[in-house]
Amino acid sequence: MANQRVLVIGGGLAGLAAAMKLAELGTPVDLMSLTPVKRSHSVCAQGGINSCNDQTRQLGDSEWKHLDDTVYGGDFLQHQPPVKEMAYAAPKIIDLMDRLGVTFNRTQEGFLDHRRFGGTLYKRTAFAGATTGQQLLYALDEQVRRYEADGLINKYEYWDFLSPIRDDAGVCRGAVAQNLMTMEIRSFAADVVIVASGGPGLVYGRSTMSMVCTGSAVSRCFQQGAKYGNGEFIQVHPTAIPGADKLRLMSESARGEGGRVWVPRKPNDSRAPQDIPTAERYYFLEERYPEYGNLVPRDIATREIFDICVNDGLSVEADRQCVYLDLTHIPRAELDRKLGGILEIYEKFQGVDPRDFPMKIFPAVHYSMGGLWVDYQKSAEGGLEAGSPRNQSTGIPGLYAIGECDYQYHGGNRLGANSLLSCIFSGLFVAPCVQSAMEAQQGSAADQPASLYENARQDKQSEHDALLNQAAGGENPYLLHQELGALMTRAATVVRRNDQLTEAYEKLGELAERSRNCSLSDSGAWTNQNVVFTKALKDMFPIAKSIVRGALNRDECRGAHYKPEFAFSGLESEEPAERHHQAEAWCDRFEKNTEKWLKSSVASWDGENPQIAYEEVDTSLIPPRPRLYGLVGGEVIEQVWAERMARRHGESGNGAPQESSQAAPSTT
Amino acid sequence: MSDHAANGHSDSFEVRILRQDAPGESSYWERHRVEHEPDMNVISVMQRVAARAQSADGKPVAPVAWDCNCLEEVCGACTMVINGQARQACTALVDKLLDEQPAEIELQPMQKFPVLRDLVVDRSRLFRALTRVKGWVPVDGSYDLGPGPRQSRTEQEVAYPLSQCMSCGCCLDACPQYTKIELTPGVDESAADFAARQEQTHDSAFLGAHAISQTVLFNSHPTGKVNAGERLDVLMDEGGLQICGNAQNCVAVCPKEIPLTTSIARAGRATTFRLLERWFEK
Numbered sequence: 023m024a025n026q027r028v029l030v031i032g033g034g035l036a037g038l039a040a041a042m043k044l045a046e047l048g049t050p051v052d053l054m055s056l057t058p059v060k061r062s063h064s065v066c067a068q069g070g071i072n073s074c075n076d077q078t079r080q081l082g083d084s085e086w087k088h089l090d091d092t093v094y095g096g097d098f099l100q101h102q103p104p105v106k107e108m109a110y111a112a113p114k115i116i117d118l119m120d121r122l123g124v125t126f127n128r129t130q131e132g133f134l135d136h137r138r139f140g141g142t143l144y145k146r147t148a149f150a151g152a153t154t155g156q157q158l159l160y161a162l163d164e165q166v167r168r169y170e171a172d173g174l175i176n177k178y179e180y181w182d183f184l185s186p187i188r189d190d191a192g193v194c195r196g197a198v199a200q201n202l203m204t205m206e207i208r209s210f211a212a213d214v215v216i217v218a219s220g221g222p223g224l225v226y227g228r229s230t231m232s233m234v235c236t237g238s239a240v241s242r243c244f245q246q247g248a249k250y251g252n253g254e255f256i257q258v259h260p261t262a263i264p265g266a267d268k269l270r271l272m273s274e275s276a277r278g279e280g281g282r283v284w285v286p287r288k289p290n291d292s293r294a295p296q297d298i299p300t301a302e303r304y305y306f307l308e309e310r311y312p313e314y315g316n317l318v319p320r321d322i323a324t325r326e327i328f329d330i331c332v333n334d335g336l337s338v339e340a341d342r343q344c345v346y347l348d349l350t351h352i353p354r355a356e357l358d359r360k361l362g363g364i365l366e367i368y369e370k371f372q373g374v375d376p377r378d379f380p381m382k383i384f385p386a387v388h389y390s391m392g393g394l395w396v397d398y399q400k401s402a403e404g405g406l407e408a409g410s411p412r413n414q415s416t417g418i419p420g421l422y423a424i425g426e427c428d429y430q431y432h433g434g435n436r437l438g439a440n441s442l443l444s445c446i447f448s449g450l451f452v453a454p455c456v457q458s459a460m461e462a463q464q465g466s467a468a469d470q471p472a473s474l475y476e477n478a479r480q481d482k483q484s485e486h487d488a489l490l491n492q493a494a495g496g497e498n499p500y501l502l503h504q505e506l507g508a509l510m511t512r513a514a515t516v517v518r519r520n521d522q523l524t525e526a527y528e529k530l531g532e533l534a535e536r537s538r539n540c541s542l543s544d545s546g547a548w549t550n551q552n553v554v555f556t557k558a559l560k561d562m563f564p565i566a567k568s569i570v571r572g573a574l575n576r577d578e579c580r581g582a583h584y585k586p587e588f589a590f591s592g593l594e595s596e597e598p599a600e601r602h603h604q605a606e607a608w609c610d611r612f613e614k615n616t617e618k619w620l621k622s623s624v625a626s627w628d629g630e631n632p633q634i635a636y637e638e639v640d641t642s643l644i645p646p647r648p649r650l651y652g653l654v655g656g657e658v659i660e661q662v663w664a665e666r667m668a669r670r671h672g673e674s675g676n677g678a679p680q681e682s683s684q685a686a687p688s689t690t
Numbered sequence: 691m692s693d694h695a696a697n698g699h700s701d702s703f704e705v706r707i708l709r710q711d712a713p714g715e716s717s718y719w720e721r722h723r724v725e726h727e728p729d730m731n732v733i734s735v736m737q738r739v740a741a742r743a744q745s746a747d748g749k750p751v752a753p754v755a756w757d758c759n760c761l762e763e764v765c766g767a768c769t770m771v772i773n774g775q776a777r778q779a780c781t782a783l784v785d786k787l788l789d790e791q792p793a794e795i796e797l798q799p800m801q802k803f804p805v806l807r808d809l810v811v812d813r814s815r816l817f818r819a820l821t822r823v824k825g826w827v828p829v830d831g832s833y834d835l836g837p838g839p840r841q842s843r844t845e846q847e848v849a850y851p852l853s854q855c856m857s858c859g860c861c862l863d864a865c866p867q868y869t870k871i872e873l874t875p876g877v878d879e880s881a882a883d884f885a886a887r888q889e890q891t892h893d894s895a896f897l898g899a900h901a902i903s904q905t906v907l908f909n910s911h912p913t914g915k916v917n918a919g920e921r922l923d924v925l926m927d928e929g930g931l932q933i934c935g936n937a938q939n940c941v942a943v944c945p946k947e948i949p950l951t952t953s954i955a956r957a958g959r960a961t962t963f964r965l966l967e968r969w970f971e972k
């Protein structure tokens with residue numbers, strides 16, 4: 023239909039990919055972002071992007087195995103059709119990014135180089151130095167600039183999305199937004215709005231995320247009727263550099279190359295690390311996990327570091343929690359060769375050379391698996407139906423969500439280097455879906471009465487004016503934000519306990535109440551960051567409440583969600599028959615738990631609180647199986663499980679990846 | 691707080707900030723006092739200033755406006771003039787600054803861009819230059835057409851540093867040839883008309899070192915080369931390469947250590963060839 027436009031909120035990888043694809047298909051796009059799109063949070067990603075590739079394929083890898091690793095890593099909590107579609111699209115996405123000029127590292131012969139990331143046995147990860155996210159984002163930013171020069175894309179940078187506009191029938195017809203410089207509030211008519219606004223790190227105060235990752239855009243859609251899925255699943259990275267302003271990521275490769283984690287055995291030991299003799303150092307990962315040592319899986323490393331500081335009180339510093347990550351035993355030349363880039367980051371921000379002094383690190387909130395609930399349409403092959411208007415739809419007609427802000431691809435836990443992939447994939451994939459939605463739409467945005475847009479604008483204008491003029495209530499939004507961050511970090515990160523969550527939920531209610539009485543210290547009419555921040559802060563509460571409520575309800579351990587009270591311990595008996603018996607019981611319990619909890623939480627907002635419903639997960643491609651990494655007796659459980667599956671499904675099928683001709687289309 | 695005391699810094703320090711309430715208005719200095727904390731950078735100083743909303747003499751003041759996002763020196767947002775030098779606020783460590791200049795830190799907005807408020811400036815001219823030089827690879831489209839052209843390790847190692855340019859503009863702020871352009875909207879001028887007039891003005895002004903370096907990046911890409919001639923023509927046009935006086939300030943301040951003067955030299959050689967080529971085409 024002529025004159026139809028799409029409004030994309032967010033210009034990270036997901037938003038740029040969608041804008042580029044839509045423009046290529048001939049649809050004009052308005053692209054809105056808090057920052058110039060080139061400065062979006064996606065630039066922070068260092069590690070890389072996953073896909074099955076020519077080399078891994080010859081070692082037995084396939085798209086199907088990428089799918090399997092992703093759902094196994096996610097503890098089976100994601101619908102499998104979208105993940106399948108993504109895994110099969112991945113090699114093509116890497117090819118595309120390569121053609122767009124991304125400066126991927128090369129092999130001697132000039133092919134793309136790859137590294138291995140957690141959660142897989144294959145070297146699937148393509149990378150560009152230590153700045154893969156930046157390089158991918160720039161390539162898309164450049165293509166978008168090209169379409170902008172042709173007049174197909176209009177950018178609205180330094181605009182804050184305030185709300186979707188819904189007509190009487192509930193259809194989304196555009197959005198209200200505010201210019202961060204002039205403070206002008208206006209309506210944007212659009213036939214489809216795609217939200218690509220990234221993660222909500224600021225709900226936790228400080229995290230590894232960027233400063234615009236407030237989750238505000240998502241919260242505003244949520245408050246207007248969109249649903250929020252799997253909120254309780256928050257990934258915490260084991261090693262970050264605590265900073266007064268931000269927690270900066272320290273890559274896993276530091277441990278991969280021999281880094282040792284330790285604390286002084288004596289609480290509050292004030293000696294410099296090099297003066298503490300070996301006998302007085304507690305290499306707690308090596309002692310507690312002799313087999314894996316410092317390279318225990320991410321979630322275990324995170325929990326142990328947290329535990330040693332919070333429960334054992336052995337933090338290196340008295341007023342700040344951290345442990346040593348020590349590389350000083352490795353020769354300088356070797357460190358420079360293997361870890362140069364990331365060590366420079368530490369040096370740059372801490373002003374200390376990690377080749378001479380142990381680094382101080384602590385776990386940090388890193389990624390939200392949860393996000394806006396979105397729909398999908400399954401194809402006959404078990405993937406997605408290309409071009410279906412249901413894919414990535416929030417359920418509100420005309421409102422779509424993609425990238426980190428949707429809940430679709432990572433289930434209970436995201437594998438490293440899979441997020442850049444899901445962002446680009448969902449951005450490219452949504453474009454034709456949105457076009458079909460527009461074709462099917464009753465009446466276009468251009469036909470809507472002007473009053474629809476004017477009323478929506480006025481609502482937001484009055485809210486803004488009221489906030490600016492409200493009597494000083496005495497609450498400081500920045501200090502309130504610190505309180506919120508501390509509360510969330512304490513109750514809803516690594517280890518979760520129902521009493522703490524219950525208390526936190528109540529406290530959130532109080533903080534939300536207090537946030538209504540913020541005193542604005544700025545009445546300026548230009549670039550009033552104070553009022554913009556206060557709005558974002560208020561909108562953090564619906565997200566924070568959904569996270570905490572979801573975590574409170576979920577009485578089990580799954581992926582990043584860990585409640586010690588419900589953890590499955592390993593097998594105790596050493597006696598083979600008894601051990602087997604215990605393994606059977608373990609598997610019974612696992613099956614019962616799967617029955618009860620293999621469900622996504624789907625929150626809707628009632629104005630004060632999230633109401634949580636549960637949705638069955640489509641596990642039709644790969645049946646759920648226990649994640650046993652590091653568990654005592656894991657081998658026996660695995661064997662019992664395999665026998666059980668074999669009995670149930672006849673001949674083969676232990677739940678491990680099966681490339682059946684029906685589920686996986688043949689690739690030629 | 692043993693380490694900073696050992697460095698001789700006291701428990702608090704003063705921050706002098708050049709403020710401006712709105713575009714076109716006059717600027718004024720304001721003093722703030724900030725408690726010293728370990729590992730502080732200028733961003734955390736700004737956060738303390740915003741939370742306190744009081745000047746050093748206890749007067750309530752509006753929080754200072756500033757720009758930032760990644761806090762890891764990859765997004766380019768937080769550029770400001772710190773102790774007289776354009777640099778990123780996120781990597782400007784307080785202890786180092788206090789070593790440079792004891793007891794006080796001085797913050798000013800970038801000098802070559804119009805101030806919107808306080809330390810926030812309008813850098814649209816910088817982005818516009820990327821459009822001028824066609825800073826992209828002109829692919830056929832995003833359909834699945836197989837992998838990109840094969841490239842050697844050496845080619846990647848030359849291109850990668852150039853592709854790290856984060857559009858911060860330090861190189862422009864430091865360049866004697868890059869002069870500030872600040873237009874004011876006419877009384878009856880619409881926002882769109884004003885933007886168009888601004889773009890037009892920017893299009894004939896100096897491109898700047900960052901954009902020259904981007905032409906070198908795209909002209910050396912196997913597919914990007916297709917537009918090499920057009921890019922060089924832009925460098926030879928008004929506001930192009932000839933304005934550069936080779937003062938080398940740019941390369942000295944680039945936080946990403948991009949070899950800007952090497953790029954400028956390479957662009958210079960390429961435009962000479964282009965000139966001959968055009969002459970023969972006649």
Ligand SMILES: Cc1cc2nc3c(=O)[nH]c(=O)nc-3n(C[C@H](O)[C@H](O)[C@H](O)COP(=O)(O)OP(=O)(O)OC[C@H]3O[C@@H](n4cnc5c(N)ncnc54)[C@H](O)[C@@H]3O)c2cc1C
Pocket residue numbers: 031032033034035036037054055056057059062063064065066067068069070071154155181182183184218219220221230231232234235236237238239271388389424425426427438439440441442443445
């Ligand atoms: C330090 C770090 C390292 C990482 N490394 C990797 C890695 O190696 N591999 C990997 O796969 N993943 C990695 N990730 C995760 C990955 O970087 C992100 O999930 C991904 O970049 C998110 O992209 P996005 O497009 O969804 O959103 P973003 O890039 O966050 O962009 C969001 C956009 O929305 C805009 N926006 C937000 N709110 C509003 C609003 N209210 N109004 C208007 N606009 C708004 C913003 O301005 C921005 O343009 C890493 C993450 C971090 C924090």
Ligand code: SF4
Pocket residue numbers: 861864865866867868898899933934935936937938939940941951954
């Ligand atoms: S070398 Fe050219 S671009 Fe760089 S500072 Fe000097 S005049 Fe400016």
Ligand code: SF4
Pocket residue numbers: 854855856857858859860861862899900903943944945946947948950
């Ligand atoms: S060349 Fe360097 S200083 Fe200039 S904009 Fe790019 S990163 Fe910034």
Ligand code: FES
Pocket residue numbers: 757758759760761762763764765766767768769778779780781
């Ligand atoms: S905040 Fe991104 S460069 Fe400083």
